[in-house]
Amino acid sequence: MEKRKIKDNIYWLGAIDWDRRLFDSLIPLPDGTSYNAYLIKGSEKTALLDTVDPPMEDTLMEQLRGVEKIDYIISHHAEQDHSGTIGRVLEKFPGAKVVVTPKAKNMLMDLLRLDESVFSPVEDGDVLSLGDKTLTFIHTPWVHWPETMVTYLEQDRILFSCDFFGSHIATSDLFVTDPGRVYEAAKRYFAEIMMPFGKVIAKNLEKLKPYDIDMIAPSHGQIYDQPGWIMDAYDQWVNGAPKNLVVLPFVSMHGSTRQMVDHLASALTDQGVRVELFNLPVTDIGKLAMSLVDAATIVVGTPTVLAGPHPMAAYAAFLANALRPKTKFLSILGSYGWGGKTVETLASMTGNLKVEVLDPVLCKGLASQSDFKALDDMAAAIAKKHKDLDLV
Ligand code: FEO
Numbered sequence: 001m002e003k004r005k006i007k008d009n010i011y012w013l014g015a016i017d018w019d020r021r022l023f024d025s026l027i028p029l030p031d032g033t034s035y036n037a038y039l040i041k042g043s044e045k046t047a048l049l050d051t052v053d054p055p056m057e058d059t060l061m062e063q064l065r066g067v068e069k070i071d072y073i074i075s076h077h078a079e080q081d082h083s084g085t086i087g088r089v090l091e092k093f094p095g096a097k098v099v100v101t102p103k104a105k106n107m108l109m110d111l112l113r114l115d116e117s118v119f120s121p122v123e124d125g126d127v128l129s130l131g132d133k134t135l136t137f138i139h140t141p142w143v144h145w146p147e148t149m150v151t152y153l154e155q156d157r158i159l160f161s162c163d164f165f166g167s168h169i170a171t172s173d174l175f176v177t178d179p180g181r182v183y184e185a186a187k188r189y190f191a192e193i194m195m196p197f198g199k200v201i202a203k204n205l206e207k208l209k210p211y212d213i214d215m216i217a218p219s220h221g222q223i224y225d226q227p228g229w230i231m232d233a234y235d236q237w238v239n240g241a242p243k244n245l246v247v248l249p250f251v252s253m254h255g256s257t258r259q260m261v262d263h264l265a266s267a268l269t270d271q272g273v274r275v276e277l278f279n280l281p282v283t284d285i286g287k288l289a290m291s292l293v294d295a296a297t298i299v300v301g302t303p304t305v306l307a308g309p310h311p312m313a314a315y316a317a318f319l320a321n322a323l324r325p326k327t328k329f330l331s332i333l334g335s336y337g338w339g340g341k342t343v344e345t346l347a348s349m350t351g352n353l354k355v356e357v358l359d360p361v362l363c364k365g366l367a368s369q370s371d372f373k374a375l376d377d378m379a380a381a382i383a384k385k386h387k388d389l390d391l392v
Helices: 054-063 086-092 102-112 179-208 228-239 256-270 285-294 311-323 342-348 369-388
Strands: 004-007 010-017 033-041 046-049 072-074 097-100 119-121 127-129 134-139 149-153 158-162 215-218 243-250 274-279 295-301 329-336 361-364
Touching: 010 054, 033 215, 054 086, 072 086, 086 102, 097 102, 102 119, 179 228, 179 285, 179 311, 243 256, 243 285, 243 311, 256 274, 256 295, 256 329, 256 361, 256 369, 274 285, 285 295, 285 311, 295 311, 295 369, 311 342, 329 342, 329 369, 361 369
Parallel strands: 046 072, 072 097, 097 119, 158 215, 243 274, 243 295, 295 329, 329 361
Antiparallel strands: 004 010, 010 033, 033 046, 127 134, 134 149, 149 158
């Protein structure tokens, strides 16, 4: 793919990774991804904003073939999918300065073994003139590492946001053409890496309010030429109340726990509470993470295995604990054969969640009528809690 013009003297460069299906050896990418870099040619200076993941560095270098000089490499984020080709770019343009936050400088010296002399650190709010184009650097920590920043191009009112507002989609469309699809991909991305930092992201959103933004150019996925809706979506994800929704990750070995899950799901639905089931052995973890963005309640369903929760239920609990959703209530259900410490083990794994723990329902073997009654009571209790908070 050749470089593509966005506006006069502003170009998209980068690589579309149609094949990638896993990020950080953890995050499912059902639609692939892209690593977007941008070239801004001012009347006096030229800047390259971010690079690409090292396996695709030849694509970027080919796109830079006709470029005579680069004065600045703006590195918004030290993670290697954006920074990993800086060394190669510096070999071609040895006079270029790498513009970074002070934290990013130290991280890039560690991650890429770049020499300290190549860096030109910038403070929050610093301005860099390229002649007829002016860049303002805005520190936006914890989106999703501590060193992250974004760049605002004043004359064209473009925000170059790196991971912030990004989405993992491989597509040849430069601009958003299907907002529904991009909304889902961006929410998945937010859920998987940004959600734990919701409070500081809310502050970063506030920080962007004074800027008149016509376009957001992220470093993954498509460019937003109508950016209002994605900024509103982020606002809802970090500042909005959770929804009248129970997320129910579960695993069942012989059907007993599954029977309880189905009964609770039916009882919750009767009570007017939405419910989403995730059968963990066949679940896309990204889908589960997305649901956690909205869930007011999590109920983990697990049989007892080797005196504790099934390892897949433990994985889901560990993940939810790491993602720190806005969830208000937590409970556990499941079937056991002869005993164990399922509840204690799962409770010990979810200390980050600021939740009220509701009475669990554990039964020996197949659920009895009294166990189903206990599940009905759990559904009623959840419905009342949600109603008391006016959740919709
Ligand atoms: Fe796309 Fe955090 O790197």
